[in-house]
Amino acid sequence: MSPDRRPPARPRIVGATRPDVFPEPGRHELTGATAELLRDLDVDEGWVLLIDGVPSSYVDLEDPTRLGFEYMDWIGSVLDGLAPDGLPLDTVHLGGGACSLARYVAATRPRSRQLVLERDPRLLELARDVLGLHTGPLLRTKAREARAGLAKERDASFDVVIRDAFAGVDVPDHLLTVQFLRDAARVLRPGGTYVANLADRPPLPLARREAASALAVWPHVALISEPSVLRGRRNGNVVLVASAAPLPIDALLRRTSSGAAPARMLFDERLVGFVAGAEPYLDPEDGPGGPAPDAQPGSSSPERSTSAG
Template structure:
């Protein structure tokens, strides 16, 4: 099941929006109350003081937030952090090829299409019913601009062509936990295979103190990609509460060290700290990369 754990406080993201935007498609009729889907139930929660805002809640977990009229508004802090990186992958307005592992409400897909019209995107969502509903509800771009494929994120990733994406975004959850099989070095190597040379991998890692998962995931991304940063609110990085850490991996040496990214992160509505180089190594500490379990010995007794 794909979903999101978030530290959203409803802060509006405006400071990093590029000037090029496309209007959203036609919004469908939104339901009141829970709706059954293949993996449980989905509910769209509305705030009377925010008529355009919708929070998609999957099995009780806030999974996506969307502004029905403004796809560039991102309320979840980790999505604002991801957008700050995506905005710098290519010149403003230039289309990208993006793979979203975990679709839910397709918030990031809407953002990319609004800021980079003509982008070709693939969203992979485990829940086939949810995928059909969000297309109806949120006026998502149609194929080939946005294809939604149902299936397991890792299995579907393995079927994609080598060097076929500029960006891969992993936002896969089962409840509040990312399934282990999409956190390992072997999985991350598959992401690197699908990316073009210099492509960018963004992973949403939700963790709680003492951040053992986030540290091992950072070590895992660093075992595959030359350049790695971690972004999160300072309290989260100090291990004070449950929240989200965004990990970024790439072979590009000009993207993550650029002063523009540091400025963009500092200007986000919620305080955000960016860890790289020595600070990131100190954060990882002795944590090792995550690995797939060993294959069972099929040879049998001799």
């Protein structure tokens, strides 16, 4: 520990971060990529993780409820609206990054059982050894490709599936399809919720197709983003929420519209109109119900979380 680094004076919020970590800015080699840690100059223990120059995760070592990125705040608001405060939400995270959302769930719902599936073992090591991720029986990490790892999980074993995995700035194709979403639905308990982050540009062709794919699997789907993004005026992140049970729309509207980055929601008739004419994503050459492709290490679309969960 360098002499100018001291443990924070103010009390930590209990979460999935060890109190004995003191990161330093710098680069870290991952598997086929380079990570860089930058200090947030406005927050004492805030850190930004970049992967190949792309912002991937934000971690506040003192306060894991500070998520840093707008879209992560929206996902946090979704999680807050799914169950009464403090009740556990067993969650599987597809894409690791610095495990910001896993830390958030551990801090806000400490009895939750969580699993992080991240393809790159070196990224998991960085989250654990440099950024102090505290793993154990309630928070497990596995160095596995997201779809292949999810396929190994039991039916009805989680309350929430969060997909925040990218290859560069795009979601890997095999994590978009109806067949993949059916497997996500398989591991969800009755009434469980699927949450996905994507990045899109006007006129939002990816969001339309993702929503069409989700509507082929779940009857209740909503999109959350900044109003100017949903109006097709600029690029940005879009969060998709889907479930077999009615979504808590009132709670989600209240929470996502009242944060530091107010969001708008599309659901019901407005979402159907938004999706009109969009084709769902399907696995190549198989069509509906076809087998899932085997994602191999070193393929053209290795997924990693570029913006973080």
